[in-house]
Amino acid sequence: GAVVSQHPSRVICKSGTSVKIECRSLDFQATTMFWYRQFPKQSLMLMATSNEGSKATYEQGVEKDKFLINHASLTLSTLTVTSAHPEDSSFYICSAREVRAQDTQYFGPGTRLTVL
Amino acid sequence: GNSVTQMEGPVTLSEEAFLTINCTYTATGYPSLFWYVQYPGEGLQLLLKATKADDKGSNKGFEATYRKETTSFHLEKGSVQVSDSAVYFCALRSGFGNEKLTFGTGTRLTIIP
Numbered sequence: 633g634a635v636v637s638q639h640p641s642r643v644i645c646k647s648g649t650s651v652k653i654e655c656r657s658l659d660f661q662a663t664t665m666f667w668y669r670q671f672p673k674q675s676l677m678l679m680a681t682s683n684e685g686s687k688a689t690y691e692q693g694v695e696k697d698k699f700l701i702n703h704a705s706l707t708l709s710t711l712t713v714t715s716a717h718p719e720d721s722s723f724y725i726c727s728a729r730e731v732r733a734q735d736t737q738y739f740g741p742g743t744r745l746t747v748l
Numbered sequence: 749g750n751s752v753t754q755m756e757g758p759v760t761l762s763e764e765a766f767l768t769i770n771c772t773y774t775a776t777g778y779p780s781l782f783w784y785v786q787y788p789g790e791g792l793q794l795l796l797k798a799t800k801a802d803d804k805g806s807n808k809g810f811e812a813t814y815r816k817e818t819t820s821f822h823l824e825k826g827s828v829q830v831s832d833s834a835v836y837f838c839a840l841r842s843g844f845g846n847e848k849l850t851f852g853t854g855t856r857l858t859i860i861p
Binding site for chain 1: 752754784786789790791792793794837847848849850851852853854
C-alpha cells in the first residue's frame with residue numbers, strides 16, 4: 633500500500649527557533665498534501681492544503697507566516713514552524729493524496745513537537 | 749459547519765467481545781463518511797467508507813452503515829481480537845470535489861486476551 637513518511641518523528645526545540653518537518657510519499661506521486669494538528673484527546677484539525685508547485689491554502693485561524701508550507705515536488709512537502717513558542721507544541725500529521733486515487737488520503741505517522 | 753461526534757474512550761474489551769463505537773455527524777449536503785484506524789506508531793489508515801445513505805462499508809470484519817435519518821455511522825465488529833487494539837477515528841468529507849476531512853476526537857480501543 634501507499635506509504636507516507638514524516639521526519640523527524642519527535643523534535644524538541646527552544647522557544648524562538650524554527651523547526652522544519654518533512655512529509656514524503658515514498659511510493660507514489662502526491663499532487664496534494666495536507667497538514668493537520670492534533671491536540672491531546674482532540675480531533676485532527678486541518679491546518680492547510682498544499683498543491684505541488686503552488687501556494688498552500690490555509691484554514692481560517694492558521695497563521696501563514698508562522699506555519700510555512702512548501703510543496704516543491706510530487707513526493708515532498710515541508711512544514712516549517714517559525715519562531716516556535718510553547719503553545720506550538722503539538723502532534724503534527726501530514727497526509728498525501730495520490731494522483732490516481734483522488735478519493736483516498738494516506739497519512740504519515742506524525743511528528744511530536746515540543747517547544748521549551 | 750461540519751462536525752463529527754464520536755464515542756469517548758478509552759474502550760477496553762475482552763477478546764471475542766462485540767464492539768460498537770458510536771459516531772454521529774452534522775454536515776451540509778451529502779457527505780461521504782469514513783472510519784480510520786491508527787495502530788501504535790503508525791499513521792492513520794482508511795478502514796472503511798460509505799459514500800451515500802444506506803451504504804454499508806466493511807473491512808477486516810468491521811462494518812458501518814451510513815444512516816441519514818439518524819446522521820450516524822457507528823462502527824461494529826462481532827468478535828474483536830487483540831490485534832484490533834488501536835485508535836479509531838470517524839470522519840466525513842462533505843460533497844464531491846471537497847477534499848477536506850473533518851475528524852472526530854478518536855476512540856482508543858484496547859482488547860485484552
